[in-house]
Structures are given as structure tokens and as C-alpha cells.
Amino acid sequence: MPENFADAPFRTIIEPFRIHSVEPLRMTSAAERRKHLRDASYNLFQLRAEHVLIDLLTDSGTGAMSRDQWAAIQRGDESYAGSPSWFVFVDAVRELFPYEHVIPVHQGRAAERILFSALGGPGKVVPSNTHFDTTRANVEATGARAVDLVIAEGHDPVSEHPFKGNVDLDALEALLAEHAGDVPCVMVTITNNSGGGQPVSLENLRGVRKICDAYGKPLFLDACRFAENAWFIREREAGQGDRDVADIVREIASLADGMTMSAKKDPMGNIGGWLAMNDHELAQTCRTQLILTEGFPTYGGLAGRDLEALAQGLKEVVQHDYLRYRIRSTAYLGDALHERGIPVLRPIGGHAVYLDARRLAPHLEPLQYPGQSVAVALYEVGGIRSCEIGSVMFGRQPDGSEAPAAMELVRLAIPRRTYTQSHMDYVIEVCERVATEAASLPGYRITSEPPALRHFTADFAPIA
Numbered sequence: 001m002p003e004n005f006a007d008a009p010f011r012t013i014i015e016p017f018r019i020h021s022v023e024p025l026r027m028t029s030a031a032e033r034r035k036h037l038r039d040a041s042y043n044l045f046q047l048r049a050e051h052v053l054i055d056l057l058t059d060s061g062t063g064a065m066s067r068d069q070w071a072a073i074q075r076g077d078e079s080y081a082g083s084p085s086w087f088v089f090v091d092a093v094r095e096l097f098p099y100e101h102v103i104p105v106h107q108g109r110a111a112e113r114i115l116f117s118a119l120g121g122p123g124k125v126v127p128s129n130t131h132f133d134t135t136r137a138n139v140e141a142t143g144a145r146a147v148d149l150v151i152a153e154g155h156d157p158v159s160e161h162p163f164k165g166n167v168d169l170d171a172l173e174a175l176l177a178e179h180a181g182d183v184p185c186v187m188v189t190i191t192n193n194s195g196g197g198q199p200v201s202l203e204n205l206r207g208v209r210k211i212c213d214a215y216g217k218p219l220f221l222d223a224c225r226f227a228e229n230a231w232f233i234r235e236r237e238a239g240q241g242d243r244d245v246a247d248i249v250r251e252i253a254s255l256a257d258g259m260t261m262s263a264k265k266d267p268m269g270n271i272g273g274w275l276a277m278n279d280h281e282l283a284q285t286c287r288t289q290l291i292l293t294e295g296f297p298t299y300g301g302l303a304g305r306d307l308e309a310l311a312q313g314l315k316e317v318v319q320h321d322y323l324r325y326r327i328r329s330t331a332y333l334g335d336a337l338h339e340r341g342i343p344v345l346r347p348i349g350g351h352a353v354y355l356d357a358r359r360l361a362p363h364l365e366p367l368q369y370p371g372q373s374v375a376v377a378l379y380e381v382g383g384i385r386s387c388e389i390g391s392v393m394f395g396r397q398p399d400g401s402e403a404p405a406a407m408e409l410v411r412l413a414i415p416r417r418t419y420t421q422s423h424m425d426y427v428i429e430v431c432e433r434v435a436t437e438a439a440s441l442p443g444y445r446i447t448s449e450p451p452a453l454r455h456f457t458a459d460f461a462p463i464a
Ligand code: F0G
Pocket: 057, 058, 059, 060, 107, 108, 109, 110, 132, 134, 135, 189, 193, 222, 224, 261, 262, 263, 264, 273, 413
């Protein structure tokens, strides 16, 4: 055998775990699925999960916890104040994000609400690469304006730019030059979920930092998928290929003044989050809000056992074997669809594959909701639940009018460590079958909707 023969990498990316406890999946017939769709008014959020075969609605809180996380749950200490589980949690957070103040919350949007109740308000302007829907809603709920400043490639579904989540630095500079007095902070979402799970480069974050410094503005990260973003930096950014991901994460943290976090994503939790910052006064204001609605500052909205599970999850998510599998397995699905001529947003993101419904169903107008139509078809044909990220989610304007979103996407979000390669092979087959009939998919209209965040509860009807 030649000397390096046994070191050569293999093509097959195996899941770097074996299965320890299983949950049954239930098959349904096409007739049953059509009935479930009618009962849900064609809104996939209204389906019963037990009627879904492969649930790609979200990667949020839906991952499989590890043996060591379940063991950590047994160590959970439920003391109201000063629990040992709190200290385990805060040490694990600070190992990666060494901010002065860590404020635990029950999930990411609670961190957003608390932060913007302190920083937002009428007349304020909060720029980001792309605000996630709850972030935007929490900014707007205070009367402030949420502005998206992602680079132009970030709106182009076919551009192969390696960091399509980057902030347009010229646009940020111009916004600050005009409105500096109204901007309480700058946000950057890593990875950029609403823009296709696309990463932000270290170089871009350094550029944002420089502009923030010039105008004296704090920079906050929306860091839900920080480990996936750091892995992309390691793989794609010059000079980063030999670094430990945890080191890259610490450098990212050092470029910002604080963060909001949904621990239901990369930290491998089923629930949880935090808000962190260096500013002492701001932290005090936020803790007061926390006590009003979330809980005491050493548990936020969480049980001690949740804090323990998250601390362990934070150690697991920065392991290179895990991240290599995570990013390669998402690309496995996306590349297979791309090779079969099914339009997907390129390059493939970290946590999800995004079908480009505008190209898949070009006969539908944006306000006939092509993404919703494709998402409904994926469920009808194969029992797969996905999520429209297009004019249903973003079309409603603060003044009540309606305008098409920048892109009409259908997100196939991959829960962490949950589905195997054969599940993904099935998803590929279902997408292929829907694509062959795409020209006959109906448009949809909204028959009732709430004033905000309508995608969760709106009712739809197919257009005859
Ligand atoms: N920021 C980003 C980038 C997110 O993706 C999410 C949630 C949040 C904030 C809010 O966190 O759900 O814990 O309150 N995203 C989920 C998703 C819901 O499906 O993408 P949360």
C-alpha cells in the first residue's frame, strides 16, 4: 500500500453519528394530504405535524439532541437564582462570545424584543444585511424602520459569489452619512437566513466595524447560525483554511459589540436564546425588561436543564467533523436539484436549500404567490413541508399596501442531525416530480390575514 493511501478522503459523506433513539414517520395517501391541505386553508403552518412525512419547515428547535445533551439535562438544576446550570451555560457562551453581559431568553425573538424596546422607537432606522422576519417585526413594532442593505449579488439567485450575505458597505456608509442621528445600532445576520442562508465574510464584518467606529455606532450580530457561517469562512475566505472554527467564531464576536441569539439553531437546542453585549447601561435596561416578561437574569425563560443542554450543544456545533457533514449534506440536496435542472438559489447555503419559484413557475405573477404554490405542491405530492420565503412573507408593507418581494423562494430547511441521506434522496425525487408539473401549478390568493407576520396564520385559496 502506498504511504498516504489510507489517508485519502472518501466521496461519501457519512452522518458522523449513529442513531440512538428513533421516532416513527407516518405515510399518508395523496387523498388524505389533499384533505389536510383544505383543512389547513393551504397554509403549511396550519398542518398537523403528524400529517407531515419529512418536515423541512424549519431548522429551528427541530434538531436531534445528542446523548451527551440528554445526559446534561439530567444535571439540570432548577434553582430560581444562581443555579449551577446557569454558570455552565454562561461559561459555554463566553467561551465563544466573550461579551460582558449575557442575558438568557426563551428564544431569539425575545432577545430582539428586549433589545429594540431599548434601542428602537419612532424615527429610528436599523440597518442590517437582511433582517429576519421576527427581527424586522420587532424593529417595526417600536415605530422604527428596518432597512436591508445586502450586496446586489445577495438578490441574484444565480450569482455564485461566495459571501452573498455581505453588507453593501457603500450603502451602509451612505445611510449613516444621511441618518447617523437616527441609527441606534447596525445589525448583521449570520448566516443571512432570509437571503438564502448565505454567509458573511470576515473581511466584510471588518468593513462594517470600521464604518460603525467612524459613526460611533454599536454593531449587533443576529448570530443564530454562527458556526455554519464560520465554517464557510474557513472553506472560502483567503487565509482561513487552517483555523479552528471556534477561533473564527471568537474573531467574529470580537468585531461586534453584542448579539441576539436563537439557540434553537446552531446551539442544538429545542428552545432557548440569549442577548449579549458589552455596554453596561444597556444591559441594565435590558435586564429590567427581561424580569418583566422572561424571568430572573440567571434563567431567562429557560429551565436549568435547557441551559445545560445548550452548553453541551455549543461544544458540539463547532466540531469540524460535524460542520463538514452539515454543510456537505445540505449541498448534497441542493447540488442534486441543480444538476437535475431544478432552479435553486446558488451557492447552496448552510441550513437550507432554497428553490427559486419565480423560475420554476414563471407563469405565476409574484402576487399569485408562486412560492406558496410550489410549497403546497411539495406537500400534496410527497408529504414534504417547506416554507415560502417570498411575497407571502415579505409582500405586506407597513402602510398596509402590497408589493412583490425581492425573490420568490421556497425553503427546504434541514433540521440538524435528524434526517439521513435516504430521506434526502426521497426529497430529491419529490422535487423532480413537482418540477415536471410546475407549468400547471395554480396561483393562490389570500382570503384572510392578520395585520403583521401574516405567513403564520393567513388563509389561502387556489385561483381557479
Ligand atoms: N434571526 C434569524 C436569522 C432567524 O432565522 C430566526 C428564526 C430568528 C432570528 C428568531 O429566532 O425563532 O428563536 O425566535 N428563524 C426560524 C426559521 C424561525 O425558521 O428560520 P426564534
